Amino acid sequence: MEAEYRPQLGGDGDSNGALLRDLLRTAEPGHVVLPAGSYPITGGLVLTDHWSLSGSAAGTTLWRAEAEQAPLIHVLGSDVAVSDLLIELPDASPGPHDGAEWTAVTVGRYFYPERPRWIERITLERLVVRRAGRCAANNLTLIGAVRHARFSDLEVHGGGTAFIAHWGAVGAGVSDISGHSLHPHHFEVDGLRVHDAFEGFCLSSVHDVQVRHVRCEGVEIGFRLLPGDNTDRYHENGAASGINQRLLVEDCDIGWCGDLYAVRVAGWGRSEVDGAVTTRGYLWLDLRDVTVRPLPVVVADRPPREGRRPIVVEDAGPVDLGGVSVLS
Numbered sequence: 001m002e003a004e005y006r007p008q009l010g011g012d013g014d015s016n017g018a019l020l021r022d023l024l025r026t027a028e029p030g031h032v033v034l035p036a037g038s039y040p041i042t043g044g045l046v047l048t049d050h051w052s053l054s055g056s057a058a059g060t061t062l063w064r065a066e067a068e069q070a071p072l073i074h075v076l077g078s079d080v081a082v083s084d085l086l087i088e089l090p091d092a093s094p095g096p097h098d099g100a101e102w103t104a105v106t107v108g109r110y111f112y113p114e115r116p117r118w119i120e121r122i123t124l125e126r127l128v129v130r131r132a133g134r135c136a137a138n139n140l141t142l143i144g145a146v147r148h149a150r151f152s153d154l155e156v157h158g159g160g161t162a163f164i165a166h167w168g169a170v171g172a173g174v175s176d177i178s179g180h181s182l183h184p185h186h187f188e189v190d191g192l193r194v195h196d197a198f199e200g201f202c203l204s205s206v207h208d209v210q211v212r213h214v215r216c217e218g219v220e221i222g223f224r225l226l227p228g229d230n231t232d233r234y235h236e237n238g239a240a241s242g243i244n245q246r247l248l249v250e251d252c253d254i255g256w257c258g259d260l261y262a263v264r265v266a267g268w269g270r271s272e273v274d275g276a277v278t279t280r281g282y283l284w285l286d287l288r289d290v291t292v293r294p295l296p297v298v299v300a301d302r303p304p305r306e307g308r309r310p311i312v313v314e315d316a317g318p319v320d321l322g323g324v325s326v327l328s
Contacts, residue, residue: 003030013040013065020045034060034085044070049077055084067092067137071106081123088130089159092137097174099164102137104129108144108184112170115179122149122187131158134198134220142184144168149187155194162194162216167205167228174229175272181234183207183243194219200254204228205269207242212250220258220299222292223249225316229269231280244280250288256310257295263324267316281317288323 005023009016016039023032029050036058042065047053053073055061062072067090073082082105092102100110107122129139139156142149142165156162165187170179188210194200200216203209205228216222227244235241244267256262268279292310310326313319 003028005030005032006035007032009035009037009039011040013042016041017043017045024048024051034062036060038063040065041072042068044068044072044074046074046076047080047082050079051077052081052083054082055086057084059086060084061086061088063088064090066090067102069098069101071101071103071141073105075105075107075122076109076119078119079121081125082127083123083125086128086130089137091132091135093135094137099138099161099166100141100143103141104139106141106143107149108142108146108168110143110166110168111173112144112168112182115170116145116182118145118147120146120148122146124154125150125152127153128155129157129159133158134160134196136160138164139197140164141166142187144184145182146184147186149184151187151189151192153191154189156192156197157195159197161199161202162197163189163192163201165203165206165209169234177230177234177273179234180236181205181228181230183228183235183241185209185242188212189214199223202226203247205231205243206247207244208246210248210250211252212248214252216253217255218257218295218298219254221260221264222252222254222256222262224264224266225282225285226266227269227280230271230273231269231278233271233278244282244285246284247282248286248288249290250286252290254290254292255295256292257298259297259299259308261308261312262292262294262310263290264312264314265316265319266314268314279315282319283317285319286323287321290324292324292326294327
C-alpha cells in the first residue's frame with residue numbers, strides 16, 4: 001500500500017521548503033497531499049522515483065515572493081505524478097539557455113555529466129501556473145532523457161513559453177557536448193490553456209508527440225516546431241534518430257497578438273558547438289484544425305505587422321498546411 005503524507009504548512013516560506021525537502025529526501029516514496037490554502041515556499045522540491053505530489057480538493061496554492069533559479073518542482077525520477085496545484089511565480093529573467101530553470105515545473109535535465117537512465121511514466125495534470133505578466137522564464141519544461149509522459153488539463157497565465165519540450169545532452173553546456181544527445185519522446189499534451197504569455201508551446205528536437213486541445217489568448221507566438229540546435233548530429237542513431245517524426249498538433253486555437261509569426265515550423269539549426277548549420281526535415285507531421293485569430297499587436301514600440309506572414313516554414317520539408325487556417 002502506498003504511503004501517504006499530509007504535511008502541515010504555514011506562513012514561512014523557508015520552513016515550508018525545508019519541511020517538504022526533508023520529507024522527500026528521507027521518507028519512503030509515496031503520495032504527498034498538501035493542505036488547502038495558500039503557502040509561500042523557498043527553494044525547490046525534487047521528486048525522485050515513485051513520488052506523487054498533489055494539492056487538496058479544496059485548493060492549494062504554492063507561491064514564491066522572489067524569483068529563484070531552481071524549479072519550484074523538479075521531477076528527476078520515474079513513476080512520478082504532480083496534480084491539482086496552483087503555482088504563483090514572480091517575473092524572472094533567465095539567460096538564453098536557462099529554459100529548464102526559473103520554472104514552475106521541470107521534468108528532466110538539460111545537461112548530464114554521464115549517460116543517464118531515462119525517466120518515464122510521468123503525469124502532470126490539473127495544474128495552473130500564474131505570473132504577473134510576460135517575461136523570459138518558461139513555465140513548464142520537459143527536457144532531456146524523458147519518455148512516456150502525459151500532461152493534461154494545464155493552464156498558464158503570463159511568463160515566457162507555457163510548455164516547452166527540448167533536447168538534452170551529455171556535456172558541460174550548450175557549446176561543450178561530450179556525449180549523446182537525448183530527445184524527449186512518446187509523450188502527449190491534452191488540454192493546454194494559455195493567457196497573456198509570450199508563447200503557447202514549443203517542441204524542439206522531439207519525436208512521437210501528440211498535442212491536442214490547445215487554447216491560446218493574447219500570445220505573441222502560438223507555437224514553434226524546431227529540430228534543435230544540433231539536429232541529429234549527436235544522437236546515437238544519427239539520421240535514424242526519429243527526430244521530427246510522428247508529430248501531431250490537433251485542435252489548436254491561437255489568439256495571436258505578436259508581430260513576428262503565430263506558427264513556425266523550422267528544419268534547420270545552428271550549433272553553438274562549432275556554428276555548423278544542419279537541417280532535419282519533418283516526416284509524419286500532422287497539423288489538424290489549427291486556427292490563428294490575429295489580434296491587435298501588443299508588443300511595445302513595434303509597428304503593425306504589415307507584410308508579416310502568420311505561418312512560417314523554413315527548410316522543413318514538404319509540410320502540409322491544409323489543416324491550418326488564418327482568420328481575417
